[in-house]
Amino acid sequence: MAESTTGRRKPWGESNPLLVKELRGRMRGARAFVVLTIYLLLLGCFVSLIYATIVESYSFRFPTSADMAEVGRAIFYAVSIIQLFVVTFITPAFTAGSISGERERKTYELLRTTLLSARRLVSGKLFATLTYSLLLILAAVPLQGLAFMLGGVTMEQLALILLVLAMTAFFFGVVGILFSAILRKTSTATALVYGIALLLTVGLPLVLLLFTGLFGIVLLDHGGERIPFVLRVILIYSAYFIVNLSPVGAAVTTEMILVEESSLWFFQLDVWNGGGSTFIPLPSGWIIYTLAYLVLGLVLLRLTIRQVQRQETQ
Amino acid sequence: MGDIIQTKGLTKKYGKLVALDDLNLVVEEGAAFGFVGPNGAGKTTTMRILATLLRPTAGEAWVAGHSVGKERQAVRRTIGYMPDFFGVYGDMKVWEYLDFFAACYDIPPATRARLVDDLLELVDLAHRRDDYVDALSRGMKQRICLARALAHDPQLLILDEPASGLDPRARIEIRALLHELHAMGKTILISSHILSEIEEVCTHIGIIEAGRLIAAGSLDSIQEQLQSHRTLRIGLLNRIKEAAEWLAAQPEVLDVALLTEKEKSFLQLEFSGDQERLAQLLADLTRSGFAVTQFQETARGLEDTFMRLTQGIVT
Ligand SMILES: Nc1ncnc2c1ncn2[C@@H]1O[C@H](COP(=O)(O)OP(=O)(O)O)[C@@H](O)[C@H]1O
Ligand SMILES: [Mg+2]
Numbered sequence: 106m107a108e109s110t111t112g113r114r115k116p117w118g119e120s121n122p123l124l125v126k127e128l129r130g131r132m133r134g135a136r137a138f139v140v141l142t143i144y145l146l147l148l149g150c151f152v153s154l155i156y157a158t159i160v161e162s163y164s165f166r167f168p169t170s171a172d173m174a175e176v177g178r179a180i181f182y183a184v185s186i187i188q189l190f191v192v193t194f195i196t197p198a199f200t201a202g203s204i205s206g207e208r209e210r211k212t213y214e215l216l217r218t219t220l221l222s223a224r225r226l227v228s229g230k231l232f233a234t235l236t237y238s239l240l241l242i243l244a245a246v247p248l249q250g251l252a253f254m255l256g257g258v259t260m261e262q263l264a265l266i267l268l269v270l271a272m273t274a275f276f277f278g279v280v281g282i283l284f285s286a287i288l289r290k291t292s293t294a295t296a297l298v299y300g301i302a303l304l305l306t307v308g309l310p311l312v313l314l315l316f317t318g319l320f321g322i323v324l325l326d327h328g329g330e331r332i333p334f335v336l337r338v339i340l341i342y343s344a345y346f347i348v349n350l351s352p353v354g355a356a357v358t359t360e361m362i363l364v365e366e367s368s369l370w371f372f373q374l375d376v377w378n379g380g381g382s383t384f385i386p387l388p389s390g391w392i393i394y395t396l397a398y399l400v401l402g403l404v405l406l407r408l409t410i411r412q413v414q415r416q417e418t419q
Numbered sequence: 420m421g422d423i424i425q426t427k428g429l430t431k432k433y434g435k436l437v438a439l440d441d442l443n444l445v446v447e448e449g450a451a452f453g454f455v456g457p458n459g460a461g462k463t464t465t466m467r468i469l470a471t472l473l474r475p476t477a478g479e480a481w482v483a484g485h486s487v488g489k490e491r492q493a494v495r496r497t498i499g500y501m502p503d504f505f506g507v508y509g510d511m512k513v514w515e516y517l518d519f520f521a522a523c524y525d526i527p528p529a530t531r532a533r534l535v536d537d538l539l540e541l542v543d544l545a546h547r548r549d550d551y552v553d554a555l556s557r558g559m560k561q562r563i564c565l566a567r568a569l570a571h572d573p574q575l576l577i578l579d580e581p582a583s584g585l586d587p588r589a590r591i592e593i594r595a596l597l598h599e600l601h602a603m604g605k606t607i608l609i610s611s612h613i614l615s616e617i618e619e620v621c622t623h624i625g626i627i628e629a630g631r632l633i634a635a636g637s638l639d640s641i642q643e644q645l646q647s648h649r650t651l652r653i654g655l656l657n658r659i660k661e662a663a664e665w666l667a668a669q670p671e672v673l674d675v676a677l678l679t680e681k682e683k684s685f686l687q688l689e690f691s692g693d694q695e696r697l698a699q700l701l702a703d704l705t706r707s708g709f710a711v712t713q714f715q716e717t718a719r720g721l722e723d724t725f726m727r728l729t730q731g732i733v734t
Contacts, residue, residue, distance in 0.1 A: 122522030130510050211506035218470050219523035222491060239461065284545045 123229030131237055145244055148187060152180050152248050174257030181252035185266045188245055189273060189352050193306055196238045196274045197298040200281030202291040203230035204413065209291060223413035227286075227406070231278050238274040242267065253345060261369055265359065265391050276398040276405075277302055282408045286416065290298060309351040316344065334378045338385055341376065349393035358390030421484075423448040423575050423606045424469060428478035431464050431630075438464045440630035441478070446608055446623070448574075451601045453621035454610040461630040462610040463503055466579050469608070470500040483574060485503045498551065499568030503579040503610075507560055509553030513544060516552050517566060524571035538566040542596065558589025576600065582616055594620055649697070651688040653704075654713030659684050662709045669703075671696055686714065 131137055204226075207213035216226065249266070252258050280301060284294035332340075345359045348354040359369075366372040370392070373384035424446035431439040439461045446452045453567040454462050467473040468480055479486065484494040508516060517535045526534060539545040542562040547555060555563065561581060568576060578597075582590045597620045601607055601676070611617045614624070625635035634641055634648075655662050659677065663686055667675045671692035678687050690697065701714055 122519055125522075126508070126511070126515075126519050128507070129515070133510060211502075211504055212508060214467075214472055214500075214502050214519075215505055215564070216469075217472060217522070218494055218495055218498070219520060220525050220571075221523040 121225050121229040121232075123216075123226060124233050127233030128236060131233060137237070141240065141244060144241060145248075146190070148184065148245055148248055151187070152184060152251065155180055156182055166359050170256060173255045177255030177257040179250040180255070181258045181262070181266075182251055182349050184245060184252070185270075185356075188266075188270055190306070191241060192238055192270050192274045193277055193302045193352070194299065195241065196234055196278045197281030197302060198295060199234040199237065200231065200278045201285050201294040201298050203234070203282055204285040205288060205291040205294050208283070208289065221409050227282060227413055231282055231406070232277050234281075238278070239271065242270050242274070247408060262363070265369070268395055269352065269355065269391055271298055272395045272398045272402070276402040279402045279405045279409065283405050283412070286409050286412045298408060305351055306353060309347070310353045313344070313348050313351070313354060334376070334383075337376060341374070341385070342387075345387055346393060346397075349390040350397055352394065355390035355394035358387075362389045421448050422446065423450075423483050424452075424481070424608065426465070426469075426478065426480040429465065429468065429475050429480055430477040431461070431473070432476045435628055439468075439475070442627070442630065442632050444625060444632055444635065445636070446606065446625075448606050450623045451597070451607045451609070451621045452623045452625060453614070453617040454608060454625050454627065455614050455617070456610075456612065456619045456627035458612050460610075460627045463579055464630075465627070466577050466610060467502075467607070469494075470498060470577055471495055472498075472500075496571065497573055498575045498577055498710070499565075499571070499573040500577045501561075501564055501568050501579060502580055503583065505564055505641065506562070507552045507555075509551065511552055513549075513550055513552055513555070513563060514548045516563065517570065519571040520567045526570060531705065533561060534570065538569060541569070541599075542566040543592070556589075558585050558592060561585060561589065561593060565593075565720070569600075575606045575608065578607065580610050580612070582611065590616075645664070649692075650717045651687060651690050651697075652713065652715050652717045653686045653711065654683070655663065655686070656710035656712055658687065658709060662686065662704070665707060665709070669700065671700070687717070 156176060159179060159268045163172055204213070207216060221229075246263075246267070249258075249263055253260070253263060277298065281294065281298045284297050285291065288294045288297070345358075349358055362368055362370075362372045369389055371386050374387050375382040375384050377383075422445050424444060426442055426444045429439055429442040429444070430437070438498045442461070442465060454465070456462055464473065468475050469482060469487060471487055471494050474488060479488065481487065483497045485497065487494050508519075511519065517538055518531055521531045521534055522528075536545070536548075539548055542565060544555075544559060544563060544566070552560070552563065558622065564580070564672045565581070568578075581597075582593055585593065597607060597609065601620070607620075609617055609620070616673050618624075623635070623637050624641050626633050626641075652698065653662070653666075663675050663677055666672050666686065666688060671690055673689035673691055675689075678685055690700070691702070695733070701711065704711055704714075
């Protein structure tokens with residue numbers, strides 16, 4: 106039986122009137138394109154600046170292709186980090202008002218008395234915003250492609266960063282909608298989701314820097330002998346997992362594994378087991394990051410739909 | 420014809436405040452039912468429960484036989500709801516706005532274009548088809564919101580104070596529209612805090628005060644109930660409990676309550692007889708040996724409520 110028999114439940118893909126309306130609203134008029142143009146112009150200026158600065162530093166000799174690869178990598182990282190922040194902060198800015206905004210503008214009751222289900226309401230709001238975020242991401246790909254042409258960056262790296270960006274947009278978009286559904290005011294929802302975004306992108310790496318400073322040596326070196334081996338492995342895995350919940354952390358571990366082990370997938374960490382070294386496999390940062398954010402995002406999405414379903418509208 | 424709305428013991432509490440108190444409302448199919456009561460009486464609360472937007476604290480409600488709490492989609496399919504205060508998506512064009520809601524009501528794209536034009540024709544906004552909704556006047560927004568509520572051809576319209584805040588001309592237009600919709604066979608539940616404002620469109624009236632339905636029925640039967648319904652206040656020197664029992668046994672006495680005010684006890688009486696019967700009651704009461712110190716119709720009877728509503732005095 107290939108046919109699903111879930112009754113009148115509409116598939117996610119079927120044209121969603123809210124998605125159409127939101128997209129139409131977002132793209133209507135000059136605003137969306139003005140924003141996009143300014144964004145690309147700023148990014149372009151920034152890239153030129155990096156290019157000029159680095160090339161300038163080579164001015165005493167003719168840059169080799171290795172130098173150019175260096176420039177390419179610098180541009181790639183810079184653009185990727187900017188995009189990451191843009192996606193992290195623009196996506197929830199739009200979704201945090203998606204439901205509370207309807208309540209504030211007194212349009213929510215009208216919507217809720219139609220046959221539009223909570224599932225389609227939430228998905229319509231989410232995917233309309235994600236489409237815009239995706240547009241911002243894809244619009245900057247040519248700039249990253251410049252780095253690609255200079256060398257030093259592979260196709261896989263480009264694909265990976267796009268995957269990470271898309272997952273970031275998805276996750277923070279969902280968090281924004283969830284707060285928008287729970288909280289009465291858009292301003293509170295926005296403040297909260299920004300708090301979480303800052304925590305994950307900036308706060309977490311700082312905390313972990315401290316953490317690894319204190320415990321890293323204890324865990325990995327011979328000094329950690331007093332901690333039982335199994336406990337140490339568990340600690341290493343949890344710390345590693347938390348590191349990779351931050352996009353910055355994930356980028357760093359992915360890059361490290363790529364450069365040092367030339368692998369996109371995982372590497373073996375040797376841990377002192379009392380008598381000798383045991384190798385434990387650690388997956389590359391992007392794998393943990395995308396999986397964790399995908400699963401967490403889906404769980405929160407489910408939660409949001411529930412919340413909208415059972416909620417009274419006022 | 421059946422009852423399209425039925426509520427049983429409907430109660431809604433906001434903390435300690437009882438917004439709806441054991442409301443039993445019945446609206447027949449095909450009626451134009453005026454739901455009248457002063458501000459804060461519980462009209463909006465009732466309508467929002469019927470529109471599946473609010474859950475009652477106790478009691479149940481059915482729309483066209485569907486439970487409002489358990490069969491929300493079926494109820495939503497049956498009703499067109501217009502809230503007292505609402506916003507519009509200002510950045511949409513008039514036709515887009517209606518097209519969007521028609522799509523939300525699962526109307527297939529092939530029939531939507533035609534439907535939108537018909538709706539615009541009905542609410543007399545065809546000439547504003549390509550304008551932005553924001554550019555419409557208050558009365559026009561009210562009409563487009565009504566058109567929106569009609570997109571799925573609902574059996575029942577629930578309209579919360581549709582005429583409030585409109586200028587006289589817009590009121591007349593809305594009233595004409597309501598007549599037309601009723602003539603098309605729609606059942607209409609319409610609320611107002613001014614009876615005279617909706618009296619003319621209504622076949623039935625329900626009067627609500629402080630969350631209780633104090634009278635309901637066809638316009639004629641309401642008039643009858645009003646003329647024969649009095650609230651009396653009776654003060655006695657002593658034997659007040661005995662008097663209450665004696666009064667409760669009288670045929671025209673609907674209800675007796677023992678109340679205390681400023682440490683003085685008195686009886687409050689719901690009485691359904693006319694003036695003559697009232698005089699008779701007092702005579703009988705004295706003859707039975709009760710020492711009556713006070714015997715008066717109170718100012719807060721049904722008739723008084725009715726008067727206040729008729730004149731639109733807001734309490
Ligand atoms: N969300 C709410 N929270 C607290 N009290 C409310 C709320 N909504 C309505 N009420 C109260 O419930 C009562 C009934 O209100 P409502 O149904 O709006 O009356 P009406 O529509 O007849 O003017 C009022 O006393 C009002 O203050
Ligand atoms: Mg009201």
